[in-house]
Amino acid sequence: MGLAINDFASLALDLTSGVSAQDRFDRLLTTVRTLLDCDASALLVFRGDQFTPLAINGLATEVLGRRFVVAEHPRLEAIARAGDVVRFPADSDLPDPYDGLIPSHDDTLKVHACVGLPLVANQRLIGALTIDDFNPRQFDRFSDADLRTVSALAAASLNNALLMEKLEQLSGQLGVSLPGADGPPHQSGEIIGQSPAMLALKREIEVVAKTDLTALVLGQTGTGKELVAEAIHGASLRAGKPLIYLNCAALPESVAESELFGHVKGAFTGAISHRQGKFELADGGTLFLDEVGELSLGLQAKLLRVLQYGDLQRVGSDKAIKVDVRIIAATNRDLRQEVLDKRFRADLYHRLSVFPLQVPPLEQRGDDLLLLAGFFLERWRSKLGLSSLRLDEASRRLLMGAAWPGNVRELEHCLHRATVLARAESPTAEVVIHPRHLDRGPTTDPQAGVPAPVSLPGADPGLGFRQATEQFQQRLIRQTLEANGGNWAASARDLGLDTGNLHRLAKRLGMK
Numbered sequence: 001m002g003l004a005i006n007d008f009a010s011l012a013l014d015l016t017s018g019v020s021a022q023d024r025f026d027r028l029l030t031t032v033r034t035l036l037d038c039d040a041s042a043l044l045v046f047r048g049d050q051f052t053p054l055a056i057n058g059l060a061t062e063v064l065g066r067r068f069v070v071a072e073h074p075r076l077e078a079i080a081r082a083g084d085v086v087r088f089p090a091d092s093d094l095p096d097p098y099d100g101l102i103p104s105h106d107d108t109l110k111v112h113a114c115v116g117l118p119l120v121a122n123q124r125l126i127g128a129l130t131i132d133d134f135n136p137r138q139f140d141r142f143s144d145a146d147l148r149t150v151s152a153l154a155a156a157s158l159n160n161a162l163l164m165e166k167l168e169q170l171s172g173q174l175g176v177s178l179p180g181a182d183g184p185p186h187q188s189g190e191i192i193g194q195s196p197a198m199l200a201l202k203r204e205i206e207v208v209a210k211t212d213l214t215a216l217v218l219g220q221t222g223t224g225k226e227l228v229a230e231a232i233h234g235a236s237l238r239a240g241k242p243l244i245y246l247n248c249a250a251l252p253e254s255v256a257e258s259e260l261f262g263h264v265k266g267a268f269t270g271a272i273s274h275r276q277g278k279f280e281l282a283d284g285g286t287l288f289l290d291e292v293g294e295l296s297l298g299l300q301a302k303l304l305r306v307l308q309y310g311d312l313q314r315v316g317s318d319k320a321i322k323v324d325v326r327i328i329a330a331t332n333r334d335l336r337q338e339v340l341d342k343r344f345r346a347d348l349y350h351r352l353s354v355f356p357l358q359v360p361p362l363e364q365r366g367d368d369l370l371l372l373a374g375f376f377l378e379r380w381r382s383k384l385g386l387s388s389l390r391l392d393e394a395s396r397r398l399l400m401g402a403a404w405p406g407n408v409r410e411l412e413h414c415l416h417r418a419t420v421l422a423r424a425e426s427p428t429a430e431v432v433i434h435p436r437h438l439d440r441g442p443t444t445d446p447q448a449g450v451p452a453p454v455s456l457p458g459a460d461p462g463l464g465f466r467q468a469t470e471q472f473q474q475r476l477i478r479q480t481l482e483a484n485g486g487n488w489a490a491s492a493r494d495l496g497l498d499t500g501n502l503h504r505l506a507k508r509l510g511m512k
């Protein structure tokens with residue numbers, strides 16, 4: 001039995017409801033899951049040379065942070081090339097981008113049903129819909145025509161969202177800003193994150209980018225301040241002009257002035273020719289003053305002068321040079337406190353902090369940590385030529401519960417080390433990171449990532465590993481359900497599972 005006209009109608013109607021694009025994408029996948037009864041599905045947008053997941057259903061959260069370079073994922077490449085429904089043979093040995101990333105199932109995706117639907121608008125590939133199920137025959141009952149219709153409806157939805165985004169950009173309003181949907185292909189500087197704190201920051205970036213205001217990027221070490229500065233420049237009208245970087249912390253007093261403002265030939269011993277300073281190099285573009293809190297008071301005075309009058313003098317010259325430079329400054333210091341402590345000039349502080357942006361610490365970003373993990377792991381997977389590189393469930397919990405004083409940079413380094421260790425231990429093409437590879441101490445919050453306070457029942461003696469595990473899962477689910485008065489959604493939350501996953505798991509365990 002395939003799909004009926006009613007099913008398509010419900011799919012089409014769903015696409016028109018929902019307040020945000022994200023909302024519509026999530027609905028789309030929920031409906032697809034109901035119609036096709038699949039274990040996992042994903043909606044991806046195609047840009048440049050990569051697929052970026054926009055919404056997922058039944059897949060691990062970290063998938064949302066992965067950026068799949070088409071040429072490295074044969075299944076996605078096949079979908080991109082086919083221009084039509086692709087049914088992969090159940091025993092296909094093409095590596096699957098979601099291998100090990102379907103939480104309801106602990107095994108790898110060896111034999112399973114996998115269908116890819118290319119999403120096409122105006123004869124151009126704009127994305128893909130992937131559907132997976134552990135029953136190898138799951139999609140046999142749907143005709144190609146059925147699947148093509150699903151694909152056409154999904155393509156219409158995605159195309160609408162992309163057009164809306166373009167319109168919003170044109171009119172200068174705030175867009176939803178689909179991840180990876182703008183900017184050049186191979187965005188090395190993409191800011192990963194969908195938590196409310198990061199979405200708010202992205203909106204602020206868009207707002208300030210459209211102006212010439214001086215922006216001050218604040219935040220703890222390793223939160224991504226440099227990325228934010230790049231994003232502001234990249235989204236501004238100056239994007240085609242240079243973004244000049246100056247690290248104020250690495251600026252010895254003796255050369256600082258000539259670094260900033262340049263010098264003329266003969267200005268001092270060794271000045272054998274004219275030299276442009278950073279301000280001149282940035283003319284028409286943006287000057288990024290990183291670690292601005294480290295500037296000496298003397299240099300602060302000189303910088304202030306340029307900001308006030310918009311002109312400067314090269315060292316050794318009394319001619320004023322006009323420059324048109326937009327300033328973005330960043331610091332991990334509390335500049336206001338520095339002002340109170342008389343280490344930073346109040347007048348310069350006010351000049352710089354016209355538009356302050358606060359980059360939130362990692363601990364305020366919730367699941368973004370998993371997205372970032374997926375983002376970094378996919379990058380190294382590709383660099384190392386592995387077919388799969390992922391975290392096991394215990395590692396995910398460990399990372400989510402750990403403290404990250406060094407924020408994203410610390411997470412990146414921690415995962416990098418773990419990748420190297422895990423790979424050394426099992427030199428195969430499929431590398432799984434376990435907690436022992438993550439040199440994380442005990443968690444700051446002993447409750448974090450740990451399932452609800454349910455006692456762990458011992459399994460009946462004599463059961464094999466698999467049966468014991470299943471028995472344990474059954475008991476844990478039953479107890480959690482009892483503790484939650486039979487409420488599945490609340491139980492799923494306590495167990496750290498997606499509600500749909502919990503339902504399917506319960507079904508598989510014969511509990512429904």
Ligand SMILES: Nc1ncnc2c1ncn2[C@@H]1O[C@H](COP(=O)(O)OP(=O)(O)OP(=O)(O)O)[C@@H](O)[C@H]1O
Nearest residue numbers: 190191192220221222223224225226227332408409
């Ligand atoms: N949201 C993000 N998405 C992807 N990568 C990120 C994100 N935030 C930070 N990173 C990465 O983390 C690392 C640290 O970021 P960055 O250098 O911008 O931090 P910072 O705030 O400037 O730190 P510091 O104050 O120590 O200079 C970089 O490799 C950066 O690419």
Ligand SMILES: [Mg+2]
Nearest residue numbers: 225226290330
């Ligand atoms: Mg920095």
